[in-house]
Amino acid sequence: MKKLLLTALCFSTTSVFAASQVLLETPVTYAPDASVVDQIKNECHIEDMLTRHVGDALRRINKTGDGTIASQTDAGGAKILRLQITHVLGVGGGAWSGPKATTVSADLLEDGKVVRHTKINRWSVGGMWGAFKGSCSILDRTTIVISKDLSRWVRDPSYEIKEEAPPKDASASEPTAQTDPASAAKAE
Template sequence: MKRSISLIGLCLSTGSAFAASQVLLETPVTYAPDASVVQQVKDECHLEDMLARHVGDTLRKINRTGDGTLASQADAGDAKVLRLQITHVLGVGGGAWSGPKAMTVSADLIEDGKVARHTKINRWSVGGMWGAFKGTCSILDRTTVAISKDLGRWVCDPSYEIKEEAPPKEASSPTAEAVPTKAE
């Protein structure tokens, strides 16, 4: 919560120039053509909807208006557009018992129809407190929350560089090689 407040404060402090140019998330969020993701996780978790909800909420708070999203092919007007593609998902069913989960997203910030900035973001989770009792989808939802916070800061601050997140220690555990089971 404290991080969200400071993120909003950072964006609001950029002055009236920012207010004139909102950032909207292009929906639907898509998968890259060569995205690596277990089909069952893709079908059951609806990761693109999770990202759209969390990133859209973050942009709505930053913009202080609307829902933070824009339908694909719609006219953005003076707004900048954030286009996301899921490029990789590490995660099989079995929740925390099958190891940590990760998501990689490619992001383009589009101004006047041209890509002004590009970044790639990868976030990991083992489920947090009570992670052993969470399903794969809820653990991956935690990664989308982290991605939305980082992207919120990235769109507000052109000097902010998203750092690659190292896998947690649990990523090398034998349970990370578990056989896929039901995703939720």
């Protein structure tokens, strides 16, 4: 009797864990109106960086698989995280051409319906030895931070991703996807 009860308990907890999995939908795409310099888009492959880092974060949360699922594939009860790149601030020249930023729009889907949405923007100037890093390396740092924020966001419905202000090195004249009219007026 104890073995039967233990077996039933194991199966019930396994299905609970399986249902709570979150998988990143691949491929990560660019929004139709995404603002990205073609050179950065073609050389850095931000979508691959996000797939790797966010997929790894979800794999660690799920404790199984690779954390990703191909678009149009049956999720088998798992929630789906859909990312779209909406803006990438960066040109060639590494840290010498100023700070870099990546902005993504994230939807958490359950049974094909959006249950949560957020937008996240992260900046980097390259960190230690930033002056010796290329633009793609600096943008990769932004995708790592995005993956950490999103892993917490998918686990905790009360967690709100805070807007990150540009580094003090950022020029007020640089266009950003996150500039609102009030802060633009203050900057001028």
